[in-house]
Amino acid sequence: MKRARIYYRGRDVWAVLAENDTVLVLPDGTKIAAEDAQWLPPVVPGAATYALGLNYADHNKELGFAPMLATPLIFMKGGNCFVGHDGDTPRPADGNQMHPECELVAVIGKPARDVPADKALDYLSGYTVANDYAIREYLENFYRPNARVKNRDATTPIGPWIVDAADVPDPQALSLKTTVNGEVVQDGSTGDMIISVADLVSYLSGVTTLMPGDMILTGTPQGVHFCNPGDTVVSEIENVGRLVNHLVPA
Template identity: 35%
Template structure:
């Protein structure tokens, strides 16, 4: 089942997708066109990101395949929903999307074994790990400044129950900019799969309900500019769309921060 959170008729609501329409928990049914604001489809707890978790992405950056998962924390203040703007920050020279399968944890666990890892998964959503490449170097590791700006964490539009994905280790990802296919990959090419990631992360960190693991992006990143429209697709999960807006004024940047708080 697909789940969503949104603002309509002046209030925050949640619901499920039934026959292409949104049935709110109140029982009222809405067309998607009636939604005023899409929120992240659930309220995340902590978010753990993966860098260089596809071999072809490491190759395109000229970096070696990591000997163990390379982690960073994605701040919750970066979260926005489907169709919310992403703001291009002042001084950036290379900003790009990263289409990622996001894994949502369903219950608390520590020292989880790989063979039991999927018992701790609740479902999945699409996440865009927006990054300013300027700030990814030895001085800015881990890449907090590169990936932590307000609006740099679009998620959605839906949260999908794990039972609805036939084989999460073999699903396609596609990224479009202004209708042009820029990125394509498959989760079968993850260097560290979901089970391995859960085992590794939980070996030193308690995983809790609604924690999110951003599993990394495949080859195909490219520069986006103010005015660009980014559409990320993952099989079974739908399509996450966001427009890039110019955030290089204090007034617009402040609006981006407020937008991020609203969507979190």
């Protein structure tokens, strides 16, 4: 099952994708065409979002860092940074080194505290796709991205939906791809993560209690490509979703 959050008749609601993803079924049974929906980020208000830096060896090498990390490099993201599928993201006038980063997002389904890695995936409700744009001019510390890089309004497209965890039996065997105006700029696999989804859930649950709706952005593979206003960026993960975003002038 795929669950999406949309804006409909003056309020935001959760809906279920049906009929080959072409129809959205609202809680009252009303059906609307998916193409007519105004997509919102499939994020639970108030939930925590954890993001990973340098979690793919090929991307680390691309940036000039050692390929292996002893512990996860984690930073937090605020709710205002998210924008839904087919939404607009402002590119600052001086953001000439702004590039997309396709990421698998793990969504927590039940409270998790001190969870062993071999049980960690049982605590997930599903997965979605994020494009966690980076702006290199604003980066003060590669190891701990600052707010101007990773918490700007509408600079993290996410969605279109959350697909049930049961429909993704192995989160470490998924292809990831990013295109800019149809040109492939990222082409990788979640199998290349340094720290797996299960290990990330286990690690974070040892630091704090993870709650339903919390999200973990798990990092991005290589492929730095600077974008411009007017570009259409598509982030796609096998069996999870295809996320479209449009860059506009800030």
